Amino acid sequence: MNPEPRLVEVRKNVLKQNDVLARALRERFREAGVLAVSLVSSPGSGKTAFLEKTLTLLHARYKVAALVGDLATENDAARLARSQAPVKQILTGTVCHLEAAMVQNALDGWDLNNLDFLFIENVGNLVCPSSYDLGEDLRFVLLSVTEGEDKPLKYPTIFNSADTAIITKSDLAAAVEFDEAAARRNIQAVRPGMEIFKLSAKTGEGMPAVLEYLEGRRAYSRRESVRFAT
Amino acid sequence: MHELSIAMSIVDLAREEAELRGAPGVDVVYLKLGPLSGVVKEALLFSYEIACQQTMLEGSKLLIEEVPIIANCPVCRERRYVQSMQSLCCAECGSPTPEILEGRELMVTALELRR
Numbered sequence: 001m002n003p004e005p006r007l008v009e010v011r012k013n014v015l016k017q018n019d020v021l022a023r024a025l026r027e028r029f030r031e032a033g034v035l036a037v038s039l040v041s042s043p044g045s046g047k048t049a050f051l052e053k054t055l056t057l058l059h060a061r062y063k064v065a066a067l068v069g070d071l072a073t074e075n076d077a078a079r080l081a082r083s084q085a086p087v088k089q090i091l092t093g094t095v096c097h098l099e100a101a102m103v104q105n106a107l108d109g110w111d112l113n114n115l116d117f118l119f120i121e122n123v124g125n126l127v128c129p130s131s132y133d134l135g136e137d138l139r140f141v142l143l144s145v146t147e148g149e150d151k152p153l154k155y156p157t158i159f160n161s162a163d164t165a166i167i168t169k170s171d172l173a174a175a176v177e178f179d180e181a182a183a184r185r186n187i188q189a190v191r192p193g194m195e196i197f198k199l200s201a202k203t204g205e206g207m208p209a210v211l212e213y214l215e216g217r218r219a220y221s222r223r224e225s226v227r228f229a230t
Numbered sequence: 231m232h233e234l235s236i237a238m239s240i241v242d243l244a245r246e247e248a249e250l251r252g253a254p255g256v257d258v259v260y261l262k263l264g265p266l267s268g269v270v271k272e273a274l275l276f277s278y279e280i281a282c283q284q285t286m287l288e289g290s291k292l293l294i295e296e297v298p299i300i301a302n303c304p305v306c307r308e309r310r311y312v313q314s315m316q317s318l319c320c321a322e323c324g325s326p327t328p329e330i331l332e333g334r335e336l337m338v339t340a341l342e343l344r345r
């Protein structure tokens with residue numbers, strides 16, 4: 001028997017296990033006709049407030065649910081439960097990001113066919129979540145006006161990994177002298193062509209545009225799903 | 231800091247490949263790393279040593295090849311380097327480049343196996 005050569009070519013993605021699971025999840029979401037949207041941001045950017053508002057507003061007309069990743073507490077799930085939508089907490093322990101396997105496990109026992117929208121709130125962290133595909137159709141990155149306009153330049157990878165940017169807490173913009181033009185410029189620099197929404201979950205300003213966008217994306221992926229099925 | 235979990239995935243992957251080929255250990259792991267992978271080289275090298283402890287990769291080396299971001303420039307209609315991660319524009323003509331072709335790599339490309 002010939003001995004194997006000492007140097008062997010491998011060419012495998014380090015996160016292939018996660019990628020395979022994420023692809024399977026994406027396929028499940030597509031088959032069930034559910035639009036999966038994940039949220040990433042730094043801690044305190046308003047992911048939970050935005051999600052609570054979105055769930056509440058969508059709940060009237062759609063079947064919505066959410067998974068919430070957190071290191072330790074279940075406070076966010078309790079807050080989100082006020083929207084009446086089914087919410088499940090994913091406690092990550094010391095892990096600073098969600099992985100596809102955690103999403104898969106959390107969905108155990110849920111009938112996706114009974115859902116129109118599934119939201120996945122990642123752990124508040126602008127670094128680690130960027131490496132992990134969760135199988136979502138859309139990734140929202142949130143940036144609050146209180147954080148500073150240069151966040152996208154400091155964390156280009158997460159902004160680049162996202163599909164859509166949401167500027168939150170717009171009701172505080174004047175008080176903190178938020179330079180919106182600079183923020184938009186910086187977002188475009190790290191992710192050219194990215195769609196940007198500005199809103200306040202507190203006052204509701206800007207929410208209709210995001211809801212319309214979500215509904216449009218869902219209708220689009222439904223049509224695609226029918227097209228693929230036939 | 232997710233580099234430790236990434237390092238452990240690298241060790242798992244390398245061990246599987248080595249076992250598949252009947253090798254008793256691994257001397258070198260070659261990794262291709264793109265700037266948009268979200269992984270920091272220094273943190274990964276530090277974590278790698280820890281992840282290797284008490285595995286067949288103990289004492290092995292991680293050789294990281296950092297690869298540039300390459301985008302499709304809509305104006306030049308060519309594969310182009312970009313200016314930087316903070317400015318995803320064509321390095322030649324300065325046009326914004328939404329379509330990234332390379333730069334997200336986090337890939338084990340080869341292994342040097344122990345005999």
